[in-house]
Amino acid sequence: xxxxxxxxxxxxxxxxxxxxxxxxxxxxxxxxxxxxxxxxxxxxxxxxxxxxxxxxxxxxxxxxxxxxxxxxxxxxxxxxxxxxxxxxxxxxxxxxxxxxxxxxxxxxxxxxxxxxxxxxxxxxxxxxxxxxxxxxxxxxxxxxxxxxxxxxxxxxxxxxxxxxxxxxxxxxxxxxxxxxxxxxxxxxxxxxxxxxxxxxxxxxxxxxxxx
Amino acid sequence: xxxxxxxxxxxxxxxxxxxxxxxxxxxxxxxxxxxxxxxxxxxxxxxxxxxxxxxxxxxxxxxxxxxxxxxxxxxxxxxxxxxxxxxxxxxxxxxxxxxxxxxxxxxxxxxxxxxxxxxxxxxxxxxxxxxxxxxxxxxxxxxxxxxxxxxxxxxxxxxxxxxxxxxxxxxxxxxxxxxxxxxxxxxxxxxxxxxxxxxxxxxxxxxxxxx
DNA sequence: GTATTCTTGTTGCAATTGCAACTAATATTT
DNA sequence: AAATATTAGTTGCAATTGCAACAAGAATAC
Numbered sequence: 001x002x003x004x005x006x007x008x009x010x011x012x013x014x015x016x017x018x019x020x021x022x023x024x025x026x027x028x029x030x031x032x033x034x035x036x037x038x039x040x041x042x043x044x045x046x047x048x049x050x051x052x053x054x055x056x057x058x059x060x061x062x063x064x065x066x067x068x069x070x071x072x073x074x075x076x077x078x079x080x081x082x083x084x085x086x087x088x089x090x091x092x093x094x095x096x097x098x099x100x101x102x103x104x105x106x107x108x109x110x111x112x113x114x115x116x117x118x119x120x121x122x123x124x125x126x127x128x129x130x131x132x133x134x135x136x137x138x139x140x141x142x143x144x145x146x147x148x149x150x151x152x153x154x155x156x157x158x159x160x161x162x163x164x165x166x167x168x169x170x171x172x173x174x175x176x177x178x179x180x181x182x183x184x185x186x187x188x189x190x191x192x193x194x195x196x197x198x199x200x201x202x203x204x205x206x207x208x209x210x211x
Numbered sequence: 212x213x214x215x216x217x218x219x220x221x222x223x224x225x226x227x228x229x230x231x232x233x234x235x236x237x238x239x240x241x242x243x244x245x246x247x248x249x250x251x252x253x254x255x256x257x258x259x260x261x262x263x264x265x266x267x268x269x270x271x272x273x274x275x276x277x278x279x280x281x282x283x284x285x286x287x288x289x290x291x292x293x294x295x296x297x298x299x300x301x302x303x304x305x306x307x308x309x310x311x312x313x314x315x316x317x318x319x320x321x322x323x324x325x326x327x328x329x330x331x332x333x334x335x336x337x338x339x340x341x342x343x344x345x346x347x348x349x350x351x352x353x354x355x356x357x358x359x360x361x362x363x364x365x366x367x368x369x370x371x372x373x374x375x376x377x378x379x380x381x382x383x384x385x386x387x388x389x390x391x392x393x394x395x396x397x398x399x400x401x402x403x404x405x406x407x408x409x410x411x412x413x414x415x416x417x418x419x420x421x422x
Numbered sequence: 423g424t425a426t427t428c429t430t431g432t433t434g435c436a437a438t439t440g441c442a443a444c445t446a447a448t449a450t451t452t
Numbered sequence: 453a454a455a456t457a458t459t460a461g462t463t464g465c466a467a468t469t470g471c472a473a474c475a476a477g478a479a480t481a482c
Contacts, residue, residue: 064349077341080349081369104334123315126337130288133344138275138291140351141390143440144468158292172429179352181470186431188468203430203478354470355438383459392440397461399438414448414460 007044007070007121018115020108021099026050026090033098035075035086040101042074044125048094052078055085063176068168072125076101140179145188148178153198157208167204174204218255218281218332229325231317232310237261237301244309246286246297251312253285255336259305263289266296274387279379283336287312351390356399359389364409368419378415385415 023046026032032050033041045067052065052073064086067073073088090096099118108115135155142148152174156165167174171189175182192198199207234257237243243261244252256278263276263284275297278284284299301307310329319326346366353359363385367376378385382400386393403409410418 065345076338078345079339079342080346081366083369101334123312123337126334126341127287128290130337130341130344131290133341133348134276134289135291136348137344137351140348143390143392146468155292158294170429171431179354181354182430183432183471184469187433190431357438381459382461393460394441394462395439398463401461 007125018108018110018112018118020103020106020115021097021118024096024098026094026096028090028092030090032088032090032094032096033074034088035078038075040074040076042072042076042099042101043088044097045069045071045073046095046097048096049091050088050094050096051091053087053089055087066173066176070125072122072129077129136177139177145178145180145185146192148180149185149188149192150197152178153206153208163210164201164205164207166202167206169204171204218336229319229321229323229329231314231319231326232308232329235307235309237305237307239301239303241301243299243301243305243307244285245299246289249286251285251287253283253287253310253312254299255308256280256282256284257306257308259307260302261299261305261307262302264298264300266298277384281336283333283340288340347388350388356389356391356396357403359391360396360399360403361408363389364417364419374421375412375416375418377413378417380415382415 024032026048033043035052047069049069050067050073051063052067053061054064055061065073067088075086078086097118103115103119139148139152142151153165156167157163159165169177171186172182175185178185189198189200193200196209199209201207235243237259244254246263258280260280261278261284262274263278264272265275266272276284278299286297289297308329314326314330350359350363353362364376367378368374370376380388382397383393386396389396400409400411404411407420410420412418
């Protein structure tokens with residue numbers, strides 16, 4: 001990216017001194033926020049991870065989205081008319097930056113550097129979000145489990161500049177990410193191994209064999 | 212949204228007078244842009260529509276994303292390592308706003324109102340994009356065709372505040388949007404009709420029957 | 423350091439789905 | 453106004469997939 005904003009540096013640098021930007025810690029399983037009331041809230045995961053959970057009319061819950069470090073979320077990004085209740089739950093001890101959409105318009109009283117730097121950094125975070133959502137859509141659109149796996153493995157391989165790569169999550173989460181049944185996925189991974197497309201080096205470390 | 216920027220008014224108001232923001236017209240099937248070279252380009256569809264097409268190694272093409280009026284796109288939003296060639300093609304006579312990511316940082320010489328208003332309006336456009344991508348991911352994640360259809364129909368119904376709604380595109384495009392085979396989808400729509408879940412009023416006009 | 427939870431791995435079976443291959447009906451171009 | 457392209461609608465069939473139900477290993481919590 002063009003500008004030299006770095007979320008990592010930014011989050012290490014200081015505890016928010018801005019009156020418009022909160023920095024909160026959450027324990028595992030604590031509710032970080034809900035998407036029930038519209039308060040134009042935006043959050044950034046500085047440390048830890050969280051799940052966006054939907055409780056539907058029957059009371060069953062499902063994970064709608066998973067947020068990891070430096071992911072941005074909030075009901076601002078989820079303008080979907082639905083009567084379901086949505087909660088964001090910390091999956092582990094987490095540190096979250098919470099602020100309101102209006103920081104785009106209103107400067108804070110102190111006109112602080114924290115506020116200013118966040119504004120500079122936000123576009124990149126949102127752009128990254130769009131990019132990863134788009135990637136996931138492409139993968140979810142593939143018709144077969146094999147296609148999804150191979151396409152995703154290729155991307156991981158290209159991103160790591162190597163035929164060997166490590167999954168960013170567990171195999172169980174991979175199945176959720178690709179929207180497929182875990183056991184069916186395991187079966188397909190087995191076939192891919194047997195047919196010589198991939199080699200499994202470790203629990204979630206693979207090598208793509210070209211052909 | 213909080214601020215009162217309105218892309219519709221904005222696009223009608225004036226032809227871009229800003230040296231940093233181009234406004235171009237394209238004929239059907241013309242190439243609007245490519246995602247091959249990184250030039251931090253951002254585009255907005257003011258009129259018309261366009262498809263993001265991928266040409267893979269075998270030469271077959273597939274539609275990765277579809278853009279309609281007021282959608283925002285550009286290679287900035289597609290930081291995915293892949294060797295494939297990506298083109299955006301006008302699907303009809305279209306008017307497109309084209310500018311560079313650096314308008315966030317650099318003001319133009321004239322310090323013009325066009326530039327300034329665009330900057331105010333951009334966040335909302337991107338947020339809408341995130342929202343619609345997230346919705347599509349939720350739908351694509353559903354395991355069965357029936358689930359995808361019912362979930363989408365419910366959203367359309369809730370958005371139009373009525374049990375009766377019109378699809379924003381053809382049935383063929385609906386199948387693509389939901390990542391399913393069109394004939395299988397038609398079969399499922401037929402079952403939904405027979406089982407009394409929906410009523411088909413017209414080519415792409417349905418009523419959700421509650422139960 | 424034991425218990426509990428989470429993850430991986432596997433399989434049979436039934437259900438769902440994609441594919442191919444059509445026809446008919448609309449739209450769009452020329 | 454005719455020709456071409458796009459969309460809707462169907463169906464048989466084979467292949468893929470989800471589901472259920474396990475067992476065993478690994479990681480985490482207490």
